[in-house]
Amino acid sequence: MPTPTGKSTRAERLAQPLAREVAEQVAADHGVCIRPVSLRRTDIATGRTEVIDVPCGSTLESRCPACAKRKRSLRRTQCEEGWHLDTEPVIQPDPPTDAQRAWVEQRAMVTAERDRLAATGAASAEDLAALDAAICDLDEEITASGLRGSVTRSTDTATAKPRRVRSTKRRQDAPDLPKRPMTRKTVGRAYTDPASGRVFRPSLFITLTLDSYGRVRSDGTPVDFSTYDYRRAARDALHFSKLVDRFVQNLRRVAGFDVQYFAAVEPQRRLAPHLHMATRGTLPRAELRQIAAATYHQVWWPNADTVRFDGDHLPEWDASAGTFLDPATGELLPTWDEALDALDENPDAQPHHVVRFGRQVDAKGVVAGSADADRCVRYLAKYLTKDIADCHASETTRQEQHVDRLLEALRFEPCSPRCANWLRYGVQPDEAKPGMRPGFCRSKAHRREHLGYAGRRVLVSRKWSGKTLADHKADRLAWVLNALGVTTGDDGQDDGDNPRPAPLTVASGSYAWELARPTDPDVAPRERRLLRAVGESLKRRAQLAAALDPEHSATPEQEAA
Template sequence: MPTPTGKTTRVERMAQPLAREVAEQVAADKGVCIRPVALRRTDLETGATEVVDVPCGSTLESRCPACAKRKRSIRRTQCEEGWHLTEEPVITPDEPSEVQRGWVERRAMVTAERDRLVSSGAASGEDLAALDAAICDLDEEITASGLRGKVAPSSSGSGRSRRIRSTRRRHDAPDLPKRPMARRTVGRAFEDPATGKVFRPSMFLTLTLDSYGRVRSDGTPVDPSTYDYRRAARDALHFSKLIDRFVQNLRRVAGFDVQYFAAVEPQRRLAPHLHMATRGTLPRAELRQIAAATYHHVWWPPADRVVYEGEHLPVFDPSTGTYVDPFTGEVLPTWEQALDALDADPGAEPHHVVRFGRQVDAKGVIAGTPDADRCVRYLAKYLTKDIAECHDIETTAQERHVDRLTEALRFEPCSPRCSNWLRYGIQPQDAKAGMRPGFCRSKAHKREHLGYAGRRVLVSRKWSNKTLADHKADRLSWVLEQLGVTPGAEGQNHNAGHVTPLRVASNNEVWEVARPTDPDVPPREQRLLRAVGESLKRRAQLDHARQTNLSAMEEAA
């Protein structure tokens, strides 16, 4: 209520919605990006400039709900199109052009000349260096011409030899059956003898990590003092490698090139687990056997004994580019030296062994059933949230559980280049000045990721023979078809009205990022309102075009 003087109180004013926030809510509801990136397009012929807003493309709902919703919708489409294929996806490379063949022929001539000089022993170091530089230039030209991969490894080598370890299976891991591999990606078809109907089921699989201690219904440990946070942290750090091993074993047992669409999300106890949709099925007994036999050895130096902590940390020596002991000045072992010592130790144990737990859930899914739709929705359920945002933190016990896991991850090495190796007396790979244990910048150590730094969505290469860009192009083509617009046109008048021209980059234009402080860039709120208005206009055009097309079809019928 207004005061006798006609003014409102501060409490009443604070209770009123903020206009800027309402504008963002309206933009999100209408599918408009709330964090647009301003790009300046300059016409080199006329000098005219135009500021164009492009969506930020964020996959997180907390940053941009509209972009995240579009990303999740495209992922659902990608999952649906590849899950129940009945025919092999056609992957036929285009024929190489004359230009591409010419670059490869030049590469072959230079390679043959270098091999001849090396075999004769008459080549000088300068000659080999010149030929290596020419080969690198040719490789760049080959890639720029549109060819995938490398025609041959670099002559100079990578500088690091690949370490090879024994592939003998662990004694505590069961053996796996192997079947002859068939060159197919489609699963087996079954026929109902009663009706003669042929169906080709697929599979929805859920895999979890092992237990680290008893937990309550809210995911918090019953006894935090005995909960194995170190093993939980290491399992989360190396979970992506375990998934790779599982796929390898799955294909060996299945006997064909199993294709999958998988999503990684956390359980309530904060351990990552995997939901996987696979094309084709396997018996549940074999799936449990594969999960039990799958493991990943992390062959890193031991990191169980703390050597440096607090204020007594290794010091970087700029003259040598190495870290030394703060008391004795002795150079710390490099990463390669630490691995050499590990290889030379006959009784060495792996840094960590990551395995799946006993819980393996699998069920067959038939295309076109409500169960298939539920599984697709479940796969995409948490894709727009951070690992730590998937489950609400409602109690103090849950907050402390997150804090303890984050603290365990703080000093755990996440990669060979992690600065935490200094804590255990080892120089990280490619060490540089400024490294401090506990301050690694990798996202694996951040609270919102909880140790898992890999990709949230895992899609095999032959899943649907389409990338995300292909699915986006399909949606754009559908919209343009409904509106009656030819791609690449500058704009047309039709039943739905005028359409905004499609912007296509060319050699006569230069694109650059525009700063929010530039005088030709309007305020973000004004750009949001303009984008909302254009979105409403395009929606009205599309609805009108669809209604017109529907009426035309009814009249023709």
């Protein structure tokens, strides 16, 4: 209540909701991006410019709830459409256009002339350099014409590093796997019920976890912090994505066909990453357990168990030599390639780390259209909008201590060949640079929100649904425009009063696009843009509702009320 003088106190004012935050909440409730990106669109013919806001496209709910919700919904659609396909997805590239063929033919002529002159010695070094520059320009034109990849592979063998080849012989402590002849199909086997004649094409929902690092409580914290193997937990999290790749390879070899999958990575309560995977087709559970037990990934890196430099005693950068050296002896530290060469030459060398799955393998058969199928799809997308660390909130002191101990183990653990932590163990990182310091690697694997896992949260095989995520998004947009009766032109603009932004390129059709800064005079404040976007969203929803159900449609004012 106001004071007798009619003025509110500071505590009362602080208790009042902040208008700016309420605007963000209202925008998020109506599916509007709260961090829009302003783009300036210029009509090339008339020179008229206008600022258009596009969604930020964030996948994290903590940054933008509306964009994260749309991304999760798209992933659910992608999972549902590809899980129980009964026909092979057809993925055929479009035929090349005349312009694309002309660019490739011109590239062939210049390449042939360049090779002829180089072989006969009839051209100087300057002439060959000019032809090489012309070839580079042609490659850029070929890419700009819409062709994927490169016409030729790189032939510069002078600067290319030789590929390290290691023995593919299986470890003695890993069981062998059965292998079936491969068939070119992605659809699983169908079964017919003899009683009803109904055809079933079941699929699998598989859950894989990592091994134990020590006994844990019900809240995921260790029973004994001192005996919990945090180093192995950190290394397993860093290399978990490679282990998943090995599992998919072994799964396809045993199944005998190109198994397609949709997988999501999330942490357990003990903070170890584990995998939920929907696969098309089935395998016996005994074979799945055998595949998980036989799957491993060896990390052939230099040894990182003995600390050589710590505290203030750290390697120093020699600017003249462009390398790190021991500050006490002045000895140059071995480079990354030298350390790998020494590892190759040692017949008794052991891998830096071997990551394996745990014994727990859960596999559940799922039939298309069942309640289990819908429940599994929802579970796959459950944590996609959260950081790894936010999936299971730390509510107690023990949980906070568990996170802190894991982060401390990750802080000095090398995450890649370029990680600065290699200096701690007396090895120069690959492509070493001045300023590197152990414990301060900028990779996201060392950040609290990732807890060691820096890979993709969603893993989708190429032939899962025959569509990319952009294709699924385009399908939704086409459905909405069709319901509203809106037609689009060749330049991607509709015929309504509010044109859609074209693809985010420098020049698209008759428009040129550039990023607009918040400080530009023609860019409105963010709060005003949010309110305008909410109003447009309500208007579009009312139009869509009227198109779907004309008899019970509401006006924009009624929809807003």
